[in-house]
Every structure is written in C-alpha cells, then in structure tokens.
Amino acid sequence: MADFSDASWAKPTGEVVDLIQVPAYLCRQTTVLRAAAETERPVHLKKGQFMSPWNMKNSVRKLEAAGNDQVLLTDRGTFFGYNMLVNDYRNFPIMMETGYPVCFDATHSVQMPTSMGDISGGQREFIPYLVRAAAACGINALFMEVHDDPPNALSDANTVLDIQYLERVLAHAKAAHELRLELLDKWGEDRVHLEN
Amino acid sequence: MSISKTDHNVSDVMLPLDKVPVVTPKSLLKETLAEMNQYRLGIASMVDDAGVLLGIFTDGDIRRMLLKDQKPFPALFADDIQDHATINPAMISKDSPLAVAIALMEEKEIWDLPVVDEENHLVGLLHLHPAIKAVMNL
Numbered sequence: 401m402a403d404f405s406d407a408s409w410a411k412p413t414g415e416v417v418d419l420i421q422v423p424a425y426l427c428r429q430t431t432v433l434r435a436a437a438e439t440e441r442p443v444h445l446k447k448g449q450f451m452s453p454w455n456m457k458n459s460v461r462k463l464e465a466a467g468n469d470q471v472l473l474t475d476r477g478t479f480f481g482y483n484m485l486v487n488d489y490r491n492f493p494i495m496m497e498t499g500y501p502v503c504f505d506a507t508h509s510v511q512m513p514t515s516m517g518d519i520s521g522g523q524r525e526f527i528p529y530l531v532r533a534a535a536a537c538g539i540n541a542l543f544m545e546v547h548d549d550p551p552n553a554l555s556d557a558n559t560v561l562d563i564q565y566l567e568r569v570l571a572h573a574k575a576a577h578e579l580r581l582e583l584l585d586k587w588g589e590d591r592v593h594l595e596n
Numbered sequence: 597m598s599i600s601k602t603d604h605n606v607s608d609v610m611l612p613l614d615k616v617p618v619v620t621p622k623s624l625l626k627e628t629l630a631e632m633n634q635y636r637l638g639i640a641s642m643v644d645d646a647g648v649l650l651g652i653f654t655d656g657d658i659r660r661m662l663l664k665d666q667k668p669f670p671a672l673f674a675d676d677i678q679d680h681a682t683i684n685p686a687m688i689s690k691d692s693p694l695a696v697a698i699a700l701m702e703e704k705e706i707w708d709l710p711v712v713d714e715e716n717h718l719v720g721l722l723h724l725h726p727a728i729k730a731v732m733n734l
Contacts, residue, residue: 454671
C-alpha cells in the first residue's frame with residue numbers, strides 16, 4: 401500500500417501497489433479521489449482530521465462516480481484543538497453506514513500534529529489502549545506502522561510502534577474482536593433506539 | 597367570486613414537473629430543502645431513475661424530524677432523503693376529476709398531492725391554492 405499527494409502520481413503508484421491510499425488531508429479533493437478511483441485498485445480512504453464521519457459519504461460517492469466501489473474507510477483521529485487529536489469511536493458505526501468496511505489507524509491517531517516545532521510528535525504509549533477499545537467497539541480492519549528502531553525511523557518516528565510490542569497488541573485486538581462477536585451473537589446487533 | 601362545481605381535471609390545474617421540487621432517493625436532505633426553497637413549496641417528490649414516484653418529503657416531515665432526531669444539523673444535512681421520506685404516499689392520477697382530488701386532500705388533511713400517470717410516473721403536483729382558485733372561479 402502507498403499513498404500519493406499529486407493526482408498525476410496515482411497511475412504509476414497504482415501500478416505497483418495492491419491498495420492505493422488517499423491521504424487524510426486530501427480526502428475531499430475531487431481530482432485526487434478521481435485519480436485514485438481510476439487506478440482500479442481498492443482505495444484506502446483516510447478520513448481527514450478535520451472531517452466529520454458523516455461527510456465521508458461525499459468522498460465515497462466521488463469514488464463511486466469515478467467507477468470504483470472498492471473502498472476501505474479509515475479513522476486516524478480528529479482534531480481536538482491545536483496540536484492534538486482525539487478518537488471519537490462513534491465514527492466507526494457512522495462511517496459503516498456508507499456500506500463500506502472501516503479501519504482504525506492506531507499509529508496516526510496518537511499523533512500530535514506539528515507539536516515538535518516542525519514535525520509531529522506523538523504518544524505511542526496509548527496505542528494498546530486505543531486498539532483494544534477500537535476492536536471492542538467494532539472495526540473491520542486495523543492499521544499500524546511498526547519499526548524495530550522507532551527513534552530512528554525515517555517517517556513518523558514519534559508514533560510508530562516498536563515491533564517487540566506488536567504481538568501483544570494484536571493479541572488484545574483479536575481477543576476483544578472475538579468477544580464482541582460472541583456478544584453480538586448472544587444479544588443481537590448493537591443498533592438500539594433506532595427511533596431516534 | 598363564486599363557488600361552482602368544477603369539471604376540471606387534475607391535469608388542468610396541477611403545477612407542471614418543471615415547477616415543482618423533485619429529488620432522487622440519494623439526494624441529500626440539504627439538496628432537498630434547497631429544492632423546496634427554490635420552488636417555494638412545502639413538498640418534494642422523490643422519484644427513481646425512470647421518474648416513478650417513490651415517496652415525498654414535506655415541511656411537516658422536517659418539523660417531526662427535528663423534534664425526534666438528535667443528530668447535529670451538519671449530519672442531518674448529509675443524510676439521504678430516502679432515510680426521511682414517506683414511502684408510497686397518497687397520489688392522484690392526472691386524469692382524475694379535480695373534485696375527487698380535493699376530496700382526497702380533505703380526507704388526508706394535506707395540501708399537496710403528487711400527480712402521476714398510469715404507470716405512476718410523476719407528472720406534476722396538485723397544490724391546494726390553484727385547486728381552490730379553480731373551484732372558486734377566481
């Protein structure tokens with residue numbers, strides 16, 4: 401998977417990836433969405449930090465209008481004042497109303513945008529908590545960036561997870577996911593108060 | 597001014613299709629409100645790709661929705677109108693006598709009736725004011 405930030409880069413990117421990613425900041429940009437759709441690859445569409453979950457439907461419809469209905473929507477956190485993000489887990493069921501699967505990006509959710517002067521900081525120590533909660537809430541996929549030497553990672557050094565912790569984080573996610581499925585089986589779907 | 601029995605048909609008095617709000621199931625609520633506002637009518641007719649009438653959305657539906665739905669306005673505006681429309685509404689044939697149409701509006705306590713052809717394609721809207729005007733020879 402790889403993303404692109406100029407519409408002209410979509411075609412060559414699409415030739416070498418299995419999944420083409422639309423960057424969160426560009427999730428509304430029609431030319432970028434159309435270019436991603438036209439690669440005919442499944443599109444990994446990241447919800448912008450500034451976007452409401454219900455407005456992602458507009459971006460999805462732009463992809464569909466360009467002939468692509470293979471979409472994975474991802475929540476990577478929402479702006480919470482300056483230099484901070486928050487995760488609103490209502491976004492998962494709301495974005496699922498589009499009919500497409502929804503993914504949680506644990507790495508970028510703990511980012512603190514441009515908090516370190518000219519680069520983004522982050523609090524990777526919160527990744528396990530957010531992942532476990534997201535899996536229990538209900539997601540279709542999980543996105544994480546991992547590295548064997550995070551301080552020296554070339555990208556997102558402040559948020560990548562040390563690979564030594566990957567197995568335990570995934571084990572928690574899997575267990576939370578399976579418990580959720582058990583509960584759904586026993587109690588039925590989560591959607592209550594539909595009259596509201 | 598006089599009141600007379602009318603031999604008008606619905607098609608004589610209805611508003612034509614290009615003068616009424618028409619939306620499709622995936623029109624956004626906000627687009628629907630804009631249509632209603634543009635034509636200054638309290639009803640939008642929802643049709644499929646072939647123009648067959650599927651439902652309506654009215655000013656009354658807006659009122660009821662706002663009292664019931666706790667979503668913030670931006671979220672409501674982004675909803676598909678099919679999520680809020682009344683499906684299979686009352687409708688009237690373009691060839692029906694106007695008196696029959698008015699009686700139906702009286703029975704249902706409504707001010708607008710979508711007008712359809714034999715295959716339920718939307719062809720116009722019967723609005724109460726022109727109907728009364730025709731009956732009262734105004």
